[in-house]
Amino acid sequence: MRTPAGHAGAPPIVRLAAGLAAVGAVCFAAGLVIAYFIADHSSSDSSPSSLMAIGLGSAGILLLLLSALLFTGHGLGLLWRYLRRPPRGG
Numbered sequence: 001m002r003t004p005a006g007h008a009g010a011p012p013i014v015r016l017a018a019g020l021a022a023v024g025a026v027c028f029a030a031g032l033v034i035a036y037f038i039a040d041h042s043s044s045d046s047s048p049s050s051l052m053a054i055g056l057g058s059a060g061i062l063l064l065l066l067s068a069l070l071f072t073g074h075g076l077g078l079l080w081r082y083l084r085r086p087p088r089g090g
Helices: 012-037 048-084
Strands: none
């Protein structure tokens, strides 16, 4: 007996976007934690802890934006295929 032609699970682009979003959220949260607990008590804005908090927060935001871009592109691709599909029964 043959199996259905459909693939199980999410497409690779969706899995990549979800992974990037998760890593971005972790980086952003780690930057906030470092900024609140460590970098807030330092006297200089160019201290290593402040720079680490800024770097992690920036990397987190960039990863979240990239994942949003990938999700949007995938959704627009699905919409384009849906709109270009010929009508049924006609």
